[in-house]
Amino acid sequence: MSEKQLPVVVIGAGPAGLAAAAHLVERAIEPLVLEAGAAAGSAVREWGHVRLFSTWSEVVDPAAEKLLAPTGWSAPDGATYPSGADWAERYLQPLADVLGDKVRYGATVTGVSRLGRDRVVDADREQQPFTVHIELADGTEERITARAVIDASGTWSTPSPIGGDGLPALGEKAAADRISYRVPDLEDPAVRARYAGRRTAVIGSGASAFTALASLAGLARKEGGTHAVWVLRRGVTGSTFGGGTADQLPARGALGLAAKAAVDDGHADAVTGFRTGAVEKAGEQLVLLAEDGRRLDPVDEIIVLTGLRPDLSFLSELRLGLDERLQAPTGLAPLIDPNQHSCGTVYPHGVNELSHPEKDVYLVGMKSYGRAPTFLAMTGYEQVRSIAAALAGDQEAAERVELVLPETGVCGGAGLFDEPETAPSDGGGCCAAPATLQVGIGAPAASGGC
Known part of the structure; x- marks a missing residue:
């Protein structure tokens, strides 16, 4: 089998991974989505009770919608805000169902490398396909060969610990x-x-x-x-x-x-x-x-709730170019630095910002943002559109920005799920510290001053 006939392996059947598969199908490229969980959006389902910051119109990928349309699927009201459970059940699972056997469940990726080449070897490296090792739910192992790898596995499985130094606090594991x-x-x-x-x-x-x-x-x-x-x-x-x-x-x-x-x-x-x-x-x-x-x-x-971080362990044999602070691709890191940006101010980006020294391997979606919390689903969809175009050899489309973000409201939401709108306090304005905030140990909540 020639390299062009090999599938593009997509790790993770979440929003970015399934969108990547939809864009690859649109480009007549065969995807193979590997999902560790038993259903599409397994990680999203774990926070299904939480409402998204974005409306339905901002969390449905255009290529995915085209793939779903012939099945009779109808998009939810674009102006409303889904919960995580809504997103998984009403969009992600139907999309995975349309992709059919292009999605494999219960397949945990344990390693990715170049066939016959560890990360040290230079000789003919880019001419070798990727090899992806997986472990199935029954404990058996398989090896899959791929022309490219798109890692959309997210960061949900690796929450940051309690310790202020980024390490687990002493006694954290015992408790x-x-x-x-x-x-x-x-x-x-x-x-x-x-x-x-x-x-x-x-x-x-x-x-x-x-x-x-x-x-x-x-x-x-x-x-x-x-x-x-x-x-x-x-x-x-x-x-x-x-x-x-x-x-x-x-x-x-x-x-x-x-x-x-x-x-x-x-x-x-x-x-x-x-x-x-x-x-x-x-x-x-x-x-x-x-x-x-x-x-x-x-x-x-x-x-x-101190943030999330990417699991890079199964990519250790690949040559990744990552920012030393955020663990995001070096070309992307300045655009998403949480010290400078919120999700509404990250410029749309694609294959150029997401490329690594290892050709044809990409981190996308939340995982591409490393430890930055500024990810927005719409920018993830633009990422995979650009990458699919590049893999199809359409460099012009890959470098073209097709996403236009509104200046405000793109990360908007209705606040807490099913809660009435909260008004600002009379004395503090929208951004003031609360008058009853206490700094110290065991301070009573109702004492005055801050």
Whole structure:
């Protein structure tokens, strides 16, 4: 079989992976999508209770929609906001079903290399096809040969740890049964019972932490004794709670206001400048210790929402060019730096920014962003469109930008799922720190000043 007849292996049947397959099919290139889970969008389903920041019109890929159209599939209302479960059930799974045997489930990729060449060998390297090692659900192993590899496996499986230095805190692994790295689904009775009437530390400063805090505050209004301790590594600034109603990303602003309300209403204390170094057991509870020696009052549970990072272990035999900070492709990193950008300000990009020293291997979707949290589904779809064009030899189309992002609202959302719109406080404006925020250990939530 010639290299042109080999499939393009796509790792992951999530939004970016399935969009990549759709664009490859449109270009008459055979894809083979390898999905570790038992269904399309397996990772998305794990946060199915969370609402997306983007509308349906912004999370359906154009090539995928063309592939779905002949099946009688009808696009949901483009102006509405799907939950993760909606996205998986109403779009991702139907798309995977259309692709049929081009998608394999229960296939975990354990290694990718050049056939007969480890990463050291130069001789005829680019003339060799890729070899992809997989492990199936029954434990058997296979080797697949491919003309190119598109890794759309995401970052969901590798959440960042508690430690302020990027490493697990001392004692974190030993306390694993009391630590979660996901936004809790409090509609699940078992999950609800875990947090109801208990004291929970929420570590993180982004939208996921906001969501968890607001959810726990909602639980506290119904279940006495429920309380949160919000642990932030940085100090309080005007952007601690997002931009409120003036935020360029309305969903983020609404979540920030909800987190602020959790503190204002006494359902959460906030501790700032706290970089966790250790987790200690105190009877049936846990105590967080900071690197500077501070100790927090005991908690029953810990929710860690400190970001995600890419799993690069199975790509170790490939020659990747990655930014030393973000672990994103070196050409892409400056465009997505979270110190400079939000998802609404990342310029559309494609094959040029995503190329590596190893020809015809690409990281796409959330994985291409490394540790940056600025990913937007629409830019992921533009990535795979460009890559499919390049693999088809259409360099002009590959380098052409076909995505136009609105200046505002592209990451917009309705805030918390099924929650009414939150208004800014009278005294603080959209971006002010809350008047009741307490800095320190065990401070009462209702005391004044910040």
